[in-house]
Amino acid sequence: MNFNRIFSVAAITLVIASGSTFAQVKKKPATSLKTKPAAAAAKPPSNNTLPIDRDVLIGKLPNGLTYYIRHNEQPKNRAELYLVNKAGSILETDAQQGLAHFTEHMAFNGTRDYPKNDLVNYLQKSGIRFGADLNAYTSFDETVYQLPVPTDSATVFKKGFNILANWAGYVTFDPVEIDKERGVVLEEERLRGRNAQERLSQQTLPVLLSNSRYASRLPIGKESVIKGFDAPTIKAFYADWYRPDLQAVVAVGDFDVKEVEGLIKANFSALKNPVGEKLRVQYTVPPTPGTAVKIVTDKEFPYTLAQIVVKHPQAVVNSITSYIQSMRINLFNYMLGERLTELLQKPEPPFLYGKSTYAGLLGKQDAFSSIVVAKPGDLENAVKTIVAETERARKFGFTITELERAKQAALVQVTNSYNERDKTNSTNFVREYQANFLIGEAIPGIIFEYAFYASNISEISLPQMNALAAKLITDQNRVVIVEAPEKDKDKLPTEKTILDWVNNAGKNVTAYVDNVTSKPLMEKAPEGGKVVSETVDTAIATTTYVLNNGLKVILKPTQFKNDQILINGNSFGGTSLASDADFTSANLAAPIIGNSGVGDFNQGQLDKTLAGKSLHVQPYISDISQGITANASPRDFETAMQLIYLYFTQPRKDKDIWQGNINQTRSILATRGVDPGSVFQDTIAAVLNNHNFRAMVTTPERLNAVSLDKAYSFYKDRFADASAFTFTLVGNFTPEDIKPYLEAYLGSLPSTNKKETYKDLRMYPTPGLITKVVNKGIDDKATVQLVFSGAYDFNEANNIQLDALEEILNIKLTERLREQESSTYAPGVRINYVKIPSNRYTVTIYFSCAEANVDKLITATLDEITKLKTTGALPADIGKFVAEEARSTQSQLKENVFWAGYLAGAAQNQQDPDNILYHVKNLEQITVASTKATANKYLDMNNFIKLILLPEKKAAAETK
Template identity: 65%
Template sequence: MHINLKLTAAALALFVASQGAFAQVKKKPVVSPKNKPAAPEAQIKAAVLPTDKNVIIGKLPNGITYYIRQNDLPQNRAELYLVNKAGSILESDAQQGLAHFTEHMAFNGTRDFPKNALVNYLQSAGVKFGADLNAYTSFDETVYQLPLPTDSVKVFEKGFDILANWAGYVSFDQAELDKERGVVLEELRLRGKNAQERLQLQTLPVLLNNSRYASRLPKGKEDIIKNFNLATIKSFYEDWYRPDLQAVIAVGDFDPKRVEELIKQKFSGLKNPAGEKPRTEYSVPATPGTIVKFATDGEFPYTLAQIIVKHPKTNVKTTTDYLQNMRVALFNQMLNARLNELLQKPAPPFLYGSASYGGFLANLDAFSSVVVARPGELEGAVKTLVAEIERARKFGFTLTEFERAKQNALIQIGNSWKERDKTRSVNFVGEYQQHFLTGQAIPGIDYEYSFYVSNINNITLAQMNALAGKFISDQNRVIIVEAPDKEKDKLPNEATLLSWINTAGKTVTPYVDNVSTKPLMEKIPEAGTITDEQKDDSIGVTNITLSNGVKVILKPTNFKNDQVVITGYSFGGTSLAADQDFTSASFAGQVVSSSGVGEFNQIQLDKLLTGKNVTINPYISDNTQGFSGNAAPKDLETAFQLINLYFTQPRKDLDIWQSSISQTKSLLANRGLDPGSVYQDTVSAVMNNYNPRAMVPTVEKLSAASLDKAFDFYHKRFSDASNFTFTLVGSFNVLSIKPLLTTYLASLPSSNSKETFKDLNMYPVSGQVTKTVYKGIGDKSNVQLVFSGDYQYSEDNNIQIDALEEILNIKLTERLREQESGAYAPGVNAHYNKTPKSKYSITVSFGCAPENVDKLIAATLEEINKLKQNGAVQTDIQKFAAEDLRSTQVQLRENYFWTGYLAGGSQNQEDPHRIMYHDKTVAKVTVQSTKEAANTYLNGKNLIKLILMPEKK
């Protein structure tokens, strides 16, 4: 259950910056020229887009709309959604925050499911609260999601009772409501009470032009949440939860006729209120000219600028809308490709930059450009971003850029079309939701693919080059600058900022497209041979050993039509780097992965791979090195060529090295301002026995790091292929893939070194330890309780820890959330590993009010003691078993699951058949076994308490 704010520009910038400045855009699968569906006429006339014939759309006499689609993936599963055209925008002054509170109350008692009966029932059916069973509230809608099994008719059909109860029969029990006040306030504390929230309160009134949207944030007002009465929230529910504003969406593996009967049966009795209120459509008034807003906060670690130009929204309903949508997507792709190239300079002009045209809010679209500056370099960042946009406006795009963008667009739509019979049910829900909320067309993938193939070449370069001029304007424009308080004196004034923007790009020259026409691999290697082959028909696996010692695990599947997942590993990793070389070694995998291969730098390589569905990335972790990636079957040879080249011809790129070091230094500059980062640094230190390798690198260590050392370390890690095991899972034939294995893997250099990792003793500290970090002005605390110790790695022990994790999750949600009303989302995370040494840790984490820290820690330990004394109650064991077995059923038809299962099993030398008797392993979880597990793994001998508290005043 959460709040959804559809204001993504700043959030996206911050997210990318916090994740590191070196993320790479993954390539999408390519269109096969074979078996294309028939295309519509080439000449486009404005016509209403058709509605996908595979979805049943109906409306009951009371106004409820429904969407039904039969879909087989995942098997025996369905997605049921209730969509309400009612969000925080409809709240009265006295109801601010109650749209979101209503969503909470729907889980706390309805006519047919009093108090917590609904959550209990669904957990017993294998539906996980929070992960599967959830909801969100936004400005304009509230949406409930209910994924259910369909192999139990009783459970599945009960789902429509639940949706109907949410739609019209929430009970609003006074005692439950009063308990939920604390839970909602804790959710607001968890998601807010931080720099981002404080900055948002400064900037949203400007961005939303003091419209109703600016005063109706879904989170509401704390004093109202604490003090509203029952009548106030019931009036919101009765006014706005009504059939003519509701839709039921059902997609899954079921009989659609039966589902339609159930919807009519369960929802026809709902009635609209007498004298219903009109559902007003609110807007954000246009702003003449440009408004500039500066906002700072003492805990904000970045300096960023946003330029937002608002435009009337276009909902795609006609063929001309769709064609324009295609143009916009091509424009966004080409412009951001240019901005991403700038990050590969030795001294990148910004930490992150993006610009795109898309949906905004309240019937508006926007051209939003965002740049996160390096410390002290806001002027250069803003000017570079604006200049790049101005370059596109002045000179347009090149023909080669345009052709690549069209290929990538066809790749994307083609992949969706190829997988049309393997599309997960949840993927359809969003489309139907938007059709109900905004009228956006749902023509279906057959039509969309046909339209793309037939019309993409009707889009001209001149049309594309005119878009920037349409998007860019100094009218209805808002410019926002956010920065740390300490940078306030260095920020420009409004006139200076506008002069940067107005003069940027005055001297730009046309973009030069740097492409190479050489083949990826000039000379095909001399092939090796297969020396051993073992088939295991019970799990559909073939194990192959090549002449140079490389091992390959192959599992052909039909789970996807156009996907092969590839991983490879060998032991060693940065554990083999000397302490003085560790910083250099820690960058080795990332830098080489971003530097291209052979004669091609990364920019050239990305362009060379246009039209191919292939992603291969080398990596070096603590204890292993290897590869991760995927490819379409037709591009497997390219994938193997990339693997071979990353072994034999990795590229040493000084620009990428300098960019990586420079960006990392910039991210460190203000890291200490953010309470979460400071807290996490302490957590990492304690959890890794204060090993310097677990600490954030200092500027001095970064300055002392060397590309030569990093590149030499990479070479050593990939010099002996005999230690490598590769796993391939997906749409391929074992016989046809063998020539690729012998040519590109069996030809790799090998010395049979039998190298392995070193144990560096990076484990949680022993004994009972409490570390309290005092940082931050927000009224919020974070707590982690970590139990750890030695472990005997086995399938039986693993399932007991898994059960302990889930049962403790259930108990702490009941205790800390429902009973104490003290934490919104307490979580338990169990981790166990066999390498480098068999160890386990179980971490309980929650956020709460500072004054409740001790009370909630005591409550947590009390629940743990109950488990140690009595074991779990049988109903909680049944909930764990139901969730585990149902999730396993779905995973067994996923390529990524099998890749991890087979590769992980290889690393840990586990029985590859263990999945076949998994249900019997789960059955070993009993009341007695959970008692024994609690006493073994939660004994408290090694207990670390990690607490974040606000700064002492």
């Protein structure tokens, strides 16, 4: 069972709004600043205003359109072009509900210069993927279009501004295209909604948003409007609100700023504001006195959770005063988060998931929100515990040691950003400028922020932080929401009882005690080993060391990031070597022991000891291998090496962590069968892995038989022999500089030369025709997966043909199922091929739709497959794949994360890593004939699986 996956899913379902004014402090602590900032930059301006980053050019055309332009070379030869509109669903009339979002769709379905689907076709031919690169979103207050373009193609680059201008003022709204798009938008609503969380939100949002206009203007709109509106109605929305005085163009990338300013003026100056333009009303959510309580249930909701939301007016960071306050809020969130993390490290955690944070909400609001997922039947304890923690902070504040750690964490975040200032991705700047345009958030730039943090964070005092806690945590303008499974409806407390819990939970709390240790992570370095051989691959600039204990290290120094070293080490074996009886214990070993601390440090002590460090180290055990993943700043590289050494040699067996995780998993399993998606995924896992229990969610019976001693023993055994490990390191270092650390910490790891490998447990589909229908769920919502699989000859030539087949199928099924049939929103194709544990390939085609359209779309999918088998791909579609793949490869070759994964994979599969240098050239192997042959070989109807999730009202059918 994958604990991390379970808890991430649980967390995702709780999110009701996103985005804080400034990025919240991450859990990784920090060091002090090594570079002393300029004194002038550190001093607050006397007039309380924040400066504007001098590297961004901000201008405004006579028609009112605003533009932001910045030269940035990360990534090289690329630019991010955004059109930002202060027009969202909040501006819709009753007859237009959903048309702000529908307008966004129509911008891709016909403009003055790009009729019908010409825009998407043109961009795909230029190497820009629809959905992955080219995209847009609609929210309550804004609609934003994103267009990444190459700058090494002058024609495509200049066309990008023409495309943005077409979106801004020249969408045509062809009635035929509108009618075709109705089905697509309704299917998007079916895909993203039509679930328990959406149904519950429909009931809770009116309370959370005080029955304001925000509560009645969800961006997806109303089905009746989407089905029945006419062209003049949507054109009226577009004419009223898509106007230059409410629009901004944001351009960041590897280009000449003055040239871009000229392109913006040339393409956008002709846009005109409407005569008698409407007032752009700024809607808000009115505050309400006291506390409102809302209890809701749903048949398919698997958890019982509570949210306590204290709403405050939105605070825009646009002055020195508000900036310092945002710094305090970051510190507050960090310290409170650390306390809640400690609760989850107890042998009997009081809840499955808990988080308290102050962040942005909706409707010009910020909020202090606590979210807690209760164990089955234990809502009272969960609510009282999380409220008690917030009350502890409100009553007694924080400790000086907590505050100092939080400051270190904040400093490392700003230090890392400063160190990467010339390697920052363009999209990071785009987000800042977008916020500046939409809400007036300041953009002082990282040079100012770095200096300001360094000079002023020490001035933030404990009394200030304690006063902030008392201000944020109140009982006014508060909403308490409880969401639960319908089956537990009769067991839920009344509104009065819940309010009593919340009001009385913190009455007996005492001050927090911060248990810290001053011991070093390691008293002294180990004896160490030596590099016994060194090989240099000049083609891809790598160096390979072999240490005297047999461990191999592949090094690729880069300058792609200034403050990053990525580390991965692995060897074969994994849980495939565990017996069936011991598998569940073995499968729990790495996620639990890896979060139990090391040596004499429990996890809480380890987190506190690492304050002042920018690093993360985590052991893992997969089905075929075991290893360590890590990343670190160059200044903290030795500490990362120490942790790797300790995870090998001194893993910690923590009974509290073990028992707490077992208890939480048992609670999660108790309700897993309620969610249709989980039930369907369990079926998929069974069918695609030959019904091997190892690939499926564990059962309570198997969980009852697990043993910490067995898990610990298995972990120790998997990391007992370093001789079979290969480590890859990619990032900002030189081999000679880090060689002593590699010899000291990796060279001293134990070596037994057992030469173990994995076992092939044949966890893949059985051949033949299989249809499996799962009937679960109350909505008219079907999910389909069509799977082809079989044996495979893993090599570069075959791999590239399957890559092409995947993208060509994606193109054809989007055209057919989405655009032509208008019966699904996001059909997709994934093709996986592996060499280990056995040469296999899997083609998975997936989509969601109405139950009535399942057979039609399966037939249409198979029809497109037949066309590929008969005539091969269209040359135009091959051209799209080649352009996209070439451009993405060029970008990936300048990314640490790509090289880290690629070198590790090449080593594991025993491939020549130099092959990547010929990848773009090898795209010439994709031809009409090769796509036909590939389709016939790998889309084999003799090995075909249909997996279908249908609502419960239809009787299940199963044939083999």
